Amino acid sequence: MSQKTAVQLAQEIRSGSVSAVSVTEAALAQIETKDGEINAFNTVAGEQALAQAEAVDKKVAAGEEVGPLAGVPVAVKDNMCTKNIATTCSSKMLEGWVPPYDATVVEKLSAADAVMIGKTNMDEFAMGSSTENSAFGPTKNPLDTSRVPGGSSGGSAAAVAADYVPLSLGSDTGGSIRQPASLCGIVGMKPTYGSVSRYGLVAFASSLDQIGPFSKNVSDNALLYDAIAGHDQRDSTSIAQQHTRVLPHLAEGVSLEGLRVGVIKELSTPGVEGFEPEVLARTGEASDALLAAGAKVDQVSVPAIKAALSAYYMIAPAEASSNLARFDGVRYGLREDGGNTAAMMRASRTAGFGDEVKRRIMVGTYALSAGYFDAFYGKAQQLRSYLIAEFAAIYKDFDVLLSPTSPCVAFEFGAKEDPVSMYLNDWATIPVNLAGLPAVSVPFKTGAHGLPVGVQVIAPMLEEVKMYRVAKALEEASK
Amino acid sequence: MTETENNKKLSKEDVQKVSELAMLNLDESQVEAFTPQLESILDLASELDAFDLDKFEPTAHPFGLQNVFRDDEIERVDVKQGALATAPDVEANQFKVPPALGEER
Incomplete structure (x- = not known):
């Protein structure tokens, strides 16, 4: 199963050549064998998953219309509500809590005939960059179990990297999809703010x-994004327009002729502080690859990026x-x-909150308090x-901007115990969230210790097609 | 707000006060541990002083929020199965809490 893409799997299940039940059983067997060590899952929803898979097989047998994710197993981060399945945010605060409703994205997965296989581990309440802040123990990086998978969506990234499932969902507040994708050598995308409903997150x-998708390759990523995007009247920040599917635009050969790519100086210049030299070298090679694919590539300066991390660590804790x-x-x-x-x-x-959650609540409370509001939050x-x-x-x-995703490759457990040193991991991903832009991390060769490096493609609002086309070109070039 | 105020040292009393506002109980050793950590996080704000931001209005949301309206239609919701189903304590279809004015234990 590990060699098959989600696009292939859905096709085979739809055609009846492979059953959704056998695919689900294979995924559950993988999890059973390997997840004792990796700890990507908080809850494996085996029974419900098999019931969903059976329903898909019945539809196929009856010749009914089957959705775009026909029988494909998908893992979901444990901060998205799933009816009758525990949703814990990896916190003691919500241990054993079973939501009475599904998040919109979970409903959309069902509507697309996906199989929701289980809920993945994360930093508590999505606060962290290593999944070490989980109340239920850290997730290990499947590529090197002495290292973190990144975070906060580390379980979702590891579930794909370990070949349990071809697709998973994460959430990204300051890099929590893109950074673990980078550290686990997979594709992770944060959509335009408001393009995917947050109802039930x-x-x-x-x-x-x-909320956004993880996958092994760019086309699978777009397949899942197309399934979850779109207006939702239950989320008042949801963009009120119909989603135009991205995947069909990736089918033809990708030419970048005429596309203008800006490489962000503050995050990419050789020698820039805090970034591993190999990471910067790969980013340089990625920009060369885009040039070779026909794009026009220039350096561009975004001075405000220097203070984006500071702004984020006032705004995010305040909220x-x-x-x-x-x-x-x-x-x-x-x-x-x-x-x-x-x-x-x-x-x-x-008793319910862990230390990092307490830290952020207190920083936010302070930043919002009388006398400090203007200097910090304002x-x-x-x-x-x-x-x-x-x-x-x-x-x-x-048209698009390019930078590294993470300043470093996957690091060892306990390597960043000081909170601020952990925060610095989000240096390149945070500006994107503050501006509400879409961005994707694509694996681009390897860095220190032979571990994967991710490069980030940032596009203007709602320009996911352009972003994915560039990502696809990088994917081709890194082969 | 001047730079000196921004770089003001955070005292243990400040952390104690903030923990009370945040409805968290901290013991002595936790206050001791959290104080330098919170201080180093709040120190990040000094980076903002390098920019002249006076001409910028504050942004609370990436593309501005607008009120969203829908028709006021009555929907029936089963509160027992829904909101009350996983509450820690319930009585007569309501969330139950200890007395608001009782003694602290």
Whole structure:
């Protein structure tokens, strides 16, 4: 199964040459054998998955119309609500919580006839870049189990990299899809803000969060993106327009003739601080490859990027402190005893949240408090405007931008214990979330220790077609 | 806000205060551990001082939020199966909590 792409699998299942049940059984067997060590899954939904697969096979046998993800097993990050299947956000706070409804993306997977195989491990409430912050133990990188898979969607990335499933869903607030994709050597995409519904995604930082796909290759990624994108009236930030499918635009041979690519100086110049030399070298080779494929390539400076990380680490915690106020032991999740309501709430939150979540809630509370609001949150929001204006100006002269995804290859467990050193991992991915842009990480050869390097293609809002076409060219060139 | 205020040292009392606002209980050793960490995170904000941002309005959302309306249609929802089904404590179809004015334990 590991050699087959999702596009191939769906085709074979639709044609009846392979059964969805046998594909699901194979995926479950892989998980059973290997996941004791990797720990990509919090919950494996074997029974429900087999029932879904049987339903797909019945449809095929009856000659009925079958969806684009016909029988393809998909893993879902454990911060997206799944009816009757536990959704924990890898937190003690929500351990054992079973949502009464499906997230829109989960409904869409069913509508596309995908098989939801289980819920994947993550940094608690999506706060982290290594999946070490999970209350249920870290996920290991399938390429080297002494190293992290990245995060926060580390379980979803590992589930694909370990060949359990060809597709998975993650969420990306500051790089949580693209960075683990880079560290696990797969493709991960954060769509334009508002193009995929957040209904049923447990909120971390609402103005930044976006759900997106992981896969082994670019076409599979577009296949899953096409299945989950589109307007949803249950998400007030959902873009009110119909989704135009991306995958058909990737079918013909990709020519980049005339395409203008900007390589972001602040993130790509050889010797730039904090980036491994191999990562920068691969990014240079990726830009050469685009030039060879017919694109026009130039350096471009985005000065606001220098402070984007700082702005993010004010804005994201501020939004998190507000969003996570709902976890108070009253309506769902953990409740600890206390003599009165307030004491019960404090005791529940203290026992339910891990240290990184507490840190971010406290940073956010501080940044929003009287006397500090303007200097921290207010200024960060102004930087966000400046960054958005810079991107808008640059996109008058460029079609897409290129940078590394992560400053480094997969690192060892415990290597970044100081919170700020962990935050610096998000250096190249964060500006994209602040501006609401789409971006994809594509594996491009290897760096230190023979581990994969990912390069990032950033496009203007709703220009996923352009972004994927460039990603496809990079995929070809890295072979 | 001046740069000096921005780079102001965070005291243990500040962290204690913030933890109370955030409804978290921290003991002495946790306050001790969190204080330098929070300080180094808040120090990141000093990077923002390198830019003249006065002419920029604050952005709260990547492309601005608009009110979204829908028709006011009545839908029936089964609260027992839905919102109340996984609550820690329920009585008479309502969330139950300890007394608001009771003694702390």
